[in-house]
Amino acid sequence: MQSKRYEVATMQEAMARIKKDLGPDAIILSTKKLTGRPGFLEVVAARDKTEKPLGDGPGVPRGEERQEEWVTCLRQEFKDLRSHIDRLTQTFSLQKDLTDLKETMNVLFDSAAAQNAPHLRDIYRTLISNGISRHKSIQLLETIKKDVPREERDTYEKGIGIIERLIARSFPKDHRKERRIMALIGPTGVGKTTTLAKLAAHYSLDKKKKVGLITTDTFRIAAAEQLKIYAKIMDLPIQVASEKAAFLDSMATFAEKDVILVDTPGRNHNDSVSLNALKSILDPAVETVLLLNPVANREYLLEAADRFGLFGYDRIILTKVDECRSLGCLYDVIHDLGKPVSFVTTGQNVPRDIEPASPERLAKLILQQRLN
Ligand SMILES: Nc1nc2c(ncn2[C@@H]2O[C@H](COP(=O)(O)OP(=O)(O)OP(=O)(O)O)[C@@H](O)[C@H]2O)c(=O)[nH]1
Ligand SMILES: [Mg+2]
Structure with missing residues (x-):
């Protein structure tokens, strides 16, 4: 086996160089993003050594030269691996220092409180x-x-x-507008479609508003069907739009509606490509509402909110609070995010399990466990 390592900007560039150096039968062994060179990929390709050498011209390396190339390639891989391990070791020791520091601070806080x-x-x-x-x-x-x-x-x-x-x-207060176009965004399975159905009922049945629904979720099989069923039960019009032009058409169709609610596909918050693709569909006139499930810890919530920050979301809905044992981390998180919470959802039941979230209600939820 003869292998070779490439640092390239695109896979097309890699394929062209691999074909030139190793011939059309070469196979790609691995590809990964280069940590030290943002935007570049490392591609390792190989071809069977027993194959006939490519051409007989002067540019083709002979056996010894090829071996040397192979050793150089290996050396480089070891070097990269070494520096990667060094970086990891530094990160871990820093993390341990931080944990120790946090524990020391906690002991200090506890003894201050004991006074x-x-x-x-x-x-x-x-x-x-x-x-x-x-x-x-x-x-x-x-x-x-x-x-x-x-x-x-x-x-x-x-x-x-x-x-x-x-x-x-x-907590920041939620100043609601009258006419609203709202897209619910958030991590996979956080409760976007269910919450959208609850909101649709809230606006159409309780507030007597004219409501239209749009789903941009054509990502999962039957995702649009889930919302279509709710729309049928509530007798509300629904449009399916998986790209920008269709989305704008749907908005035009609903020009007379008081409230337009937009469902979006669940996105892993680390998948920035999918997040950007979703952002490109939504019109800037659409308010985005970030759904977070506070059963996750403070760090996860802040990280998810940070990744969805590219939507410039306007407010937050907290989902599945019925599943949370304590909600104290919200005090820190809402503080840090500085965005109002407009609703909390409290169960799987549509349309019942949703309630408006005033700062007073949130504070009550946060302090729900008391000494009696
Ligand atoms: N306990 C509880 N479950 C909920 C609540 N809201 C939604 N769920 C459940 O969470 C699950 C996922 O809900 P969906 O509305 O499909 O979530 P989603 O964010 O649209 O999911 P994707 O589109 O796949 O990203 C379902 O089983 C819902 O019944 C809630 O307030 N409490
Ligand atoms: Mg959904």
Whole structure:
């Protein structure tokens, strides 16, 4: 076997060079993105050594030269592997340092909280058991100690009540518009289609609005059918649009509607190609609403929100809150994202399991576990 490694910008370039160097029978052994050279690929190709050499001209390497080429190629692969391992080792040791630091900080926060009166210590424990980070919990405790007169926070109930109001006040408010074109975006299986059906019922049945539905999800077999069934039950018109022109046609068809709801295919948030393809279909006039399921941890939610950030989403819907044991991580996440939450969904039942999410309702949900 004779193999050769290439650094190329495109697969076409790789194919042309492989064909020239190794002949038409060469096979590609591996392709991967080059970490050190963004936009470039590493392609390793090979051909059977027993095959007749390609041509007899002076440019064709003889046995020894070929062996040397092979050794150089191997050396380069070892070098790349080595530097990759070095980078990984550095990352892991950094991560370990960060974990140690976090643990030390947590011990400090706990001992600072332990200096307080018993009812304030109980409040701190309540915040933590609801999933709020120790860092944010101690901040909340310090805020009420500093800003609220002692007699207004001298019992557990009074203190928790004030903290609930502080949390509510920290969330952005959702200023709703009258005419709306909303596309629901979010990770695979987060509940986009089900939530869209619930919203369709909310606007058409409760608010008596004229509603039109568009689905851009032709990605999965039967994906459009799922929404068509809901549309039929609610007697609402539906359009299927898998590319930009069809999407604009659908919007024109629904020009007279008060509310247009757009379903989108689930996208792995790490798949930037698919995310960009989806973005190119949606018209800039469409508001995008990001669906997040808070059963995931803080880091996952922030990462997903970051990747879907390219849509410039306007608001958030929290799904499947009925499946969450605690919702404290939302205090950190909503704070960081700075976008209003417009609805929370609370079960699989269409259309019942959805409710508007005011900051006050969210704060209640976040502090749902209390000492009795
Ligand atoms: N427990 C619970 N389940 C829900 C809720 N909303 C949706 N689901 C369920 O989650 C599953 C996925 O829902 P879909 O609406 O198909 O999710 P999707 O985001 O459209 O999925 P893709 O289009 O494949 O990305 C279904 O079984 C729903 O019944 C909710 O609020 N609570
Ligand atoms: Mg769907």
